[in-house]
Amino acid sequence: MRLDHIDLNLFVLFDALYRERNVTRVAMQLNLTQPAVSNALGRLRQSFDDPLFLRTPDGMQPTPVAERMVADVREALVLLRRSVGAGARFVPATSDKTFRLGMNDLAESLLLPALQSSLAHAAPGVAVASYYVDRASAVDELRAGRSDLLLDAPVFNARELRHAPLASLPYVVAMRRGHPLARRKMTEKAYLAAEHLHVSSRRRGRGQVEIALHSRNLRRRVSMRVQNYLVAARIAQQTDLLWTVPRVLLPLVDLVSRPLPFPVPPLEWHLFWHGNADGDPANQWLRQRLQALAGDLA
DNA sequence: AGCTAGTGTCGGTACGTACT
DNA sequence: AGTACGTACCGACACTAGCT
Numbered sequence: 001m002r003l004d005h006i007d008l009n010l011f012v013l014f015d016a017l018y019r020e021r022n023v024t025r026v027a028m029q030l031n032l033t034q035p036a037v038s039n040a041l042g043r044l045r046q047s048f049d050d051p052l053f054l055r056t057p058d059g060m061q062p063t064p065v066a067e068r069m070v071a072d073v074r075e076a077l078v079l080l081r082r083s084v085g086a087g088a089r090f091v092p093a094t095s096d097k098t099f100r101l102g103m104n105d106l107a108e109s110l111l112l113p114a115l116q117s118s119l120a121h122a123a124p125g126v127a128v129a130s131y132y133v134d135r136a137s138a139v140d141e142l143r144a145g146r147s148d149l150l151l152d153a154p155v156f157n158a159r160e161l162r163h164a165p166l167a168s169l170p171y172v173v174a175m176r177r178g179h180p181l182a183r184r185k186m187t188e189k190a191y192l193a194a195e196h197l198h199v200s201s202r203r204r205g206r207g208q209v210e211i212a213l214h215s216r217n218l219r220r221r222v223s224m225r226v227q228n229y230l231v232a233a234r235i236a237q238q239t240d241l242l243w244t245v246p247r248v249l250l251p252l253v254d255l256v257s258r259p260l261p262f263p264v265p266p267l268e269w270h271l272f273w274h275g276n277a278d279g280d281p282a283n284q285w286l287r288q289r290l291q292a293l294a295g296d297l298a
Numbered sequence: 299a300g301c302t303a304g305t306g307t308c309g310g311t312a313c314g315t316a317c318t
Numbered sequence: 319a320g321t322a323c324g325t326a327c328c329g330a331c332a333c334t335a336g337c338t
Contacts, residue, residue, distance in 0.1 A: 007308095023323060036309045038324055043308095055323065057317075 008080075010044045011073050013037060014052070018070050019145050021059035071143055071160075078276045090281035092123035099126065099286050102133030102141060102150035104201060105228040107269065109252055111151075114293045132201060142274040148283055149290070150272040160275050164287070167294040169246035169267040171208070172257040176237050179256070186258035188218075195223040197241040199232045209244050212264040248297050269294065 016026040017037075027037040045052055048069075053060040062070065090097075103111070108130050119126050133141050133150055139158045141147040151166065173186055181190055198207060206214070213219060224241060226232050233253040236243040243255070246267050250257055271290060277283040 024321090033310060034323070035311080035325080039309075042324080055316085060323085 007043070010040055010047070011077060013040050014044060014066070014069070014073055015077055015145065017041065017053055017060060018062055018066065018073075021053075021061065023060060074143070074145060075276050078280065090285055092126065092285060094125065095123060095282070096125040097127075097282055099128050099149070099282075100147045101128060101130045102138065102147045102152075103130055104132060104151075105230060106199075106246070106249065107151045109229065110248060110297055111290065111293055114296065115289065118289060118293065135202070138272070142272065143276075145274075145276075148273065148277065149286060151269055151290075152272065153268055154270045156272055161272050162275055162278050163270045163272045164291070166269040166271045166291060167248075167297055169248050169269065169297070171244050171260055171264050171266065172247045172250070173260055174236060174243045174245050174250065174253070174255040174257045175241075176239070177254070177256055179240060181242070181258070182256050186261050188261040191242065191261050192218060192220055194220075194242045195240070196220050197232055197236055197239075197243040198222045198225045199227065199229055199243075199245075200225060201227045208267060209264055212262065216262070218262075 013026060013030065016029055017023065020026050020029070023037050023041065024034045027034045030037065032040075041053065048065060050065040051063055052066045053062055112128065112130065115128065119128070131147070133147055135152070135155060138147075138150055138152070138156060139161065142150060142161060154163065154165075156163070173191065175182055181194065184190075198209075200207060209220070224235060226235065229245070229249065232243060232245075233249075233255065235241060236255055237253070244260065244264070247257065271287060273283055273287070
């Protein structure tokens with residue numbers, strides 16, 4: 001394949017199709033018709049002598065050749081956009097960009113209301129879409145540009161990612177109003193004797209509390225494990241389960257709290273993005289916004 | 299330099315095909 | 319039947335060669 005025989009715009013289409021997995025949506029994004037995109041894909045297929053994307057019930061799935069190409073294509077597009085000036089400037093007041101964020105419902109509850117207020121003033125045309133992103137696919141999400149930023153504990157060590165600390169959230173023990181343990185000081189003995197509620201979107205894996213207890217050869221009994229914080233709050237309000245949560249959540253729920261009777265490291269939130277997006281002004285702008293909002297949380 | 303005809307490219311419409 | 323991708327064909331446009 002000779003580069004002088006290929007229209008470089010086809011790589012823009014390739015990038016969009018890799019992200020969207022849908023020819024029709026790509027056509028709308030690029031202001032083309034579906035057949036125009038289909039024809040362009042045909043030219044790409046001819047150039048690379050590979051189908052690149054296969055039609056499946058789950059959309060247009062990339063072939064191994066496309067998978068091998070995508071990181072280089074995206075990197076090249078970032079460099080091109082930077083050098084030709086398109087995208088080199090990000091003007092929040094006039095931008096209609098949609099930022100795609102990966103975060104759980106705790107982060108959504110704590111950050112998105114303030115982010116929306118802040119955007120309404122500074123960037124009225126900007127939209128935000130938040131998704132739950134599985135840790136196993138997090139690096140792929142960022143590499144493919146399907147997500148702009150991810151918010152999670154510092155659990156990723158892929159060299160292609162960049163990250164920055166966002167917030168450090170200390171834990172407390174929360175429980176319903178009128179709970180028998182709400183009237184007195186929380187002791188380690190009382191904590192360990194109680195039944196607990198735990199929030200995690202993963203099927204297995206120990207949380208921060210379990211790790212802290214394990215280091216002291218202690219265990220607690222988790223009798224209910226759920227995947228989102230708003231559900232957990234309702235359960236805690238209606239049962240005697242204790243819920244060890246970041247203190248910052250308390251203003252959002254009708255629960256009382258006590259200090260933890262043993263040391264547990266705070267929940268560390270980091271912001272992750274792909275190295276390709278490191279110099280992207282829009283990505284930089286949103287990172288700064290989120291860091292400012294997270295600073296207000298603390 | 300300006301005009302014209304031939305050629306290639308690309309995106310459009312219309313329609314076919316596959317799948318749910 | 320509805321949705322989505324691929325194909326056939328057509329027109330617009332750009333480029334080039336040849337002619338005046």
